[in-house]
Amino acid sequence: MTAVEQRFREFKMPDVGEGLTEAEILKWFVAPGDTVTDGQVVCEVETAKAAVELPIPFDGVVHELRFDEGTTVDVGTPIISVDTDPGAGEAAPQTAPAAGEAVAEAPAAAPESEEKEGRQANLVGYGAAPASTKRRPRKPLPSAQRSAPAPSAAAPAPQAAAPAPAPARPEAAPELNGSGRPARPLAKPPVRKLAKDLGIDLETVTPSGADGIITREDVHAAAEAVQAARETPVAAPATAPQGRERRVPVKGVRKATAQAMVNSAFTAPHVTEFVTVDVTRTMKLVSELKQDPELAGLRVNPLLLVAKALLVAIRRNPDINATWDEGNQEIVYKDYVNLGIAAATPRGLIVPNIKDADAKTLPELASALGELVGTAREGRTSPAEMSGGTITITNVGVFGIDAGTPIINPGESAILAFGAVKLQPWVHKGEVKPRQVTTLALSFDHRLVDGELGSKVLADVAAVLERPKRLITWA
CATH class of the missing domain: 3.30.559.10 (Chloramphenicol acetyltransferase-like domain)
Known part of the structure; x- marks a missing residue:
């Protein structure tokens, strides 16, 4: 466990029943910045059997509430993170990077082993690129941060030029699907985890990050849109007067x-x-x-x-x-x-x-x-x-x-x-x-x-x- 993981502790949704798989967060009793102690009740959840209050198992200061009230969360999913050493100064937990943060990759040369296998390092979470000529273009770094240009960053030679004995393969745009978007949505692991927890298909999310990267804010926006669509009353038939029906989700x-x-x-x-x-x-x-x-x-x-x-x-x-x-x-x-x-x-x-x-x-x-x-x-x-x-x-x-x-x-x-x-x-x-x-x-x-x-x-x-x-x- 890293120092950051030791400092920022996550409390996961427990199985408060017998084999239950999910629970709905009814009410939070704490907010970010609140001090909590071991055994303090931080929220009330409703399972398929009953409403239960959940105590936190460690001391610290609430760093983040991962879900809003009314959200149904799978058992085992982190619902709150706590800074157990708030006096150590500001730090960001590894599992919760700043929303919308772009991932910059140093233009260092690819390892020799990767070149032999016909692939090169990609952004974390995108997986290794297959042995083909299609590669995602790197995001250019400010000139102050650039080092000696790597072979993979060199501009391709003009078409008319004679090929060099070991030509560098030109970079190509990522593979696109029929809608003109990347065949596999680009997102960091924490963002993918967030989308999974919220039940959001990344294929349906519009990216706002550089190079088409999906950010945490994009996922939250998609989740809010889904929730709003669920809560929007279905239009009544033309023959039915407005305001005479109400819909309540069946849950708990x-x-x-x-x-x-x-x-x-x-x-x-x-x-x-x-x-x-x-x-x-x-x-x-x-x-x-x-x-x-x-x-x-x-x-x-x-x-x-x-x-x-x-x-x-x-x-x-x-x-x-x-x-x-x-x-x-x-x-x-x-x-x-x-x-x-x-x-x-x-x-x-x-x-x-x-x-x-x-x-x-x-x-x-x-x-x-x-x-x-x-x-x-x-x-x-x-x-x-x-x-x-x-x-x-x-x-x-x-x-x-x-x-x-x-x-x-x-x-x-x-x-x-x-x-x-x-x-x-x-x-x-x-x-x-x-x-x-x-x-x-x-x-x-x-x-x-x-x-x-x-x-x-x-x-x-x-x-x-x-x-x-x-x-x-x-x-």
């Missing part, structure tokens, strides 16, 4: 959710079953538990008892807690339950899960459920909290919805939808009475869960909610 959590749901819906054969159940006794128990000192300050609601009922049903029917391994053509049965709870957030639907929910007591489950929902609503759910789920509950009842056909979370075998609890006429002890009733819907992967198993699980959940004392007798 919402993009990942959409892709996951499509994959699940068209990979796992879904079957959904429904049951309507009288939950009057469960609602009465919820009211009593809210007054229990053991649960003081905890989140006690119908969802808590639905979760507990599902865990009891899984204990009685453990084969529902499994996943289909397509690659190995195996069914993987799991002896633990990581209970996912679907949560709606401003960034989209996420499904964090409670690890080892089956081993928790009711107060522990209530505490974990409250923390999970609160963290999700604040947008602080970590990728680890959303990985490894085994079965999921989605509470559509909070929106006043009676039932639905939920899509299985990828990697799981079933999902339970809990509908709204409503006062309805119900036959109770031979008489029609107003009772609190809800509808449960269970979707399951029919590759590994047949109708019998799915029906047993749903029936057990309903039975516990109808008579919650079964939480004790069936535990």
Whole structure:
């Protein structure tokens, strides 16, 4: 590592999830010139799973922010550079040359080995010129910087002159494509790297540097033009009034959710079953538990008892807690339950899960459920909290919805939808009475869960909610 590399440290986009390949920079908390310390949060990024704050791993002064807010960056790409020795005076990092800087090449003679191979040194990053007569003309240097003229810089002899015994091959213009531009765009390695990071094809960039060299400013200008084109609203049809549509890019959590749901819906054969159940006794128990000192300050609601009922049903029917391994053509049965709870957030639907929910007591489950929902609503759910789920509950009842056909979370075998609890006429002890009733819907992967198993699980959940004392007798 050179002295410059040791001084100017680059912080690369980390893989903050499990195998994620990119993340969007949501917000920078620092600017060039700010002092940062090891462990200080410098930015917030959003992956396909969650929003995460990134701490810098060294001390120094921010030299450059490589990307603007709203930019999606590949994992492993430098996003910020830090001057770790700002007191050493001004210096430019090797990886970030001044924008638009022209590369001057001394007109020294080519090495003997290159002449033997029929080629000569080129500008850094352009690659070696092939053994042909086509060469890029050198940029003339000021007379004060010129040394003795090299053989390759000599003017070609007049056509009528007799050829010398070892004539120097005349320089020719670079090979051009059909549009009159160089067949391979000319740019230094850092500029090529920048274009790659920004997703810009150098063939589409108009060079402004000397001899047709593409500069950093050219790449940034091309990137801004692409971004502007993306953000420009599509012209509405002549029949549609202006200002009545808006377009929002699909990215981050919402993009990942959409892709996951499509994959699940068209990979796992879904079957959904429904049951309507009288939950009057469960609602009465919820009211009593809210007054229990053991649960003081905890989140006690119908969802808590639905979760507990599902865990009891899984204990009685453990084969529902499994996943289909397509690659190995195996069914993987799991002896633990990581209970996912679907949560709606401003960034989209996420499904964090409670690890080892089956081993928790009711107060522990209530505490974990409250923390999970609160963290999700604040947008602080970590990728680890959303990985490894085994079965999921989605509470559509909070929106006043009676039932639905939920899509299985990828990697799981079933999902339970809990509908709204409503006062309805119900036959109770031979008489029609107003009772609190809800509808449960269970979707399951029919590759590994047949109708019998799915029906047993749903029936057990309903039975516990109808008579919650079964939480004790069936535990």
